[in-house]
Amino acid sequence: MAWLEVSWEGRDGRRSRVGLCSLAALGLLVLAVLTYLPPLLVAYRSHGFWLKRSSYVEQPSIRFRHEVLLLGLLRGGGGGDFVGWSSFPACNRLLGARLRVPLVSAREEDINQDGIMDLLNFWLELPLQSSEEMVGIQLLLTFTYQLQRMSTFVMQSMAFLQSSSPVPGSRVFVSGDLKLHQRQPLSHAGLDNRYNLSVINGTSPFAQDYDLVNIVAAYQERNVTTVFAGPGPIWSVGRAPSEPFVIQAIIRYPVELIVYQPGFWEMIKFAWIQYVAILLIFLWIFERIKIFIFRNQVLTTVPVPPVSPVLSYKEHQS
Template sequence: MAFYDVYSHPALIRYRTSVCTRATLSVCVLLCLNVYFTSSGFWLKRSTYEEQIVIQFQYDMIVIRATDTAGSYIAWSTFPNFNRPIRDNLCIPSVSVQEEDRNQDGISDFLVLQISIPLKPEEQMFGIQLHTSCLCQMSTVVMQMLAFVQHSSPVPGSQLFICGDLKLNHTYNISLIDGSSLFASTYDLPNIIRLYQQRNLTTYLSSVIPVWTVGRAVNSPFQISAQINYPVETITYPLYVGSFLETIKFAWIQYVSILLIFLWVFQHIQTFVFQNQVLATTTVAPFKQHSS
């Protein structure tokens, strides 16, 4: 007469021991290891994303040029209240600005700035300070940013070429310089930079390559050529700024991919240890089966 299985269920075997034993200690160790390996990085605290920042040149700038090594200078800015007190040192240049979109996606990729400074025959250029601002638009903030260039040389020059990337360093949409202010401290470059660095979000010129050209012809203007690239930025932000669902999604992925694996591994370790009595315990067998 043939027999076949009509029903089956697992038999539960319990392993008992007192509190202060090696078996209890091993269970606690495995539990702590499970918590350690699965809780590290379980909750996402920071996240990143890439964004092409929309940058628009604001046509606001301050240019200061050292004409000799003794500290004489000439200057100019787009702020009338800055120009009035320095009439004797004022020198008005010609400025050309061009923003280009290489990949035709509607967002400018770099800025080409040309400044031509007229000089007297006896004047020489030994250094330059250039402050200019631009409007940066991101998905979460719109604010005015600063680009600052400074270069000097012991040899008089005829041209300065600068190429660099405008990078995000670290949310207030306020002007960097109050053009209506009559106070000299408003236009003081160290004061502008100090206040700017106190912001939570700033920009700076990275990978700057200056090229100083000597040998200026008589009556020739001093040329400043700058190319400022707008690279794609990697934005890092704390997770509490982001969505709550993003946190739960990452935690669930961690739970399924890591926690369940460690639970399976540690369960098989415990089964081997107690089933083979590697650590002494008292076995409680399941209910006995009644034969008919």
């Protein structure tokens, strides 16, 4: 008859065994099922067993593409009188008499000297005629945005600044962060360049391709975008007729919390930790139950006689 050794009874070295085709063996099987299966059910039913989303911190690598689209609303224009400028020759040709060529300065800074740019200082001086007064602006700047700690994610993004004032101004100042906005998590590995497309079709001869409504609407169809976030713009008044209208923008590139889809092994690791944490409790409880059952012969077992040291030595010599 085949035997199965079932347990050590404490520290006294006594062991027990049961037949493979016995009620005690069936009891051992039931105890094993009750030990290992319920922790799995408890971990699964408590939610969060499978890690569907995770996150990490990374400062993105952002570079200004020197692509600018500017519209300025003039006082008394009623939405129709405006001036503008862009870095795209085709758009400037469409502006015609409303074109104003500005003086532009853009400087990116790496404050902590880690090889990643931290902010953009943007300065624009827009010349106006003596009779023109600025009461509103719409400014669009484009960037190259890259993440590479987990997956390599590359896209072309934008910052859109819009502001107006009831009083004609001489200068507007804005300061804020270029923040990442996700509607879905990124992948945990590989290359993702699905949004590495131009925000503005700078070669198009058609006016609708430079309409800010169309540009922003198409951009917002993406699942991953950037938005300019910060306090409201500050307007300064008192522009002399010969002075240009000044736009000053400080755009910071902050450290981001990136949401991503975990890989298979990360999901298994997270689930295994939860399962083992609950399993240890069940192992302790059912080990005590098993000792009680077999020590008190609730299920019949056969003691294993201790092996004599002398006999063991002779058997070894033979």
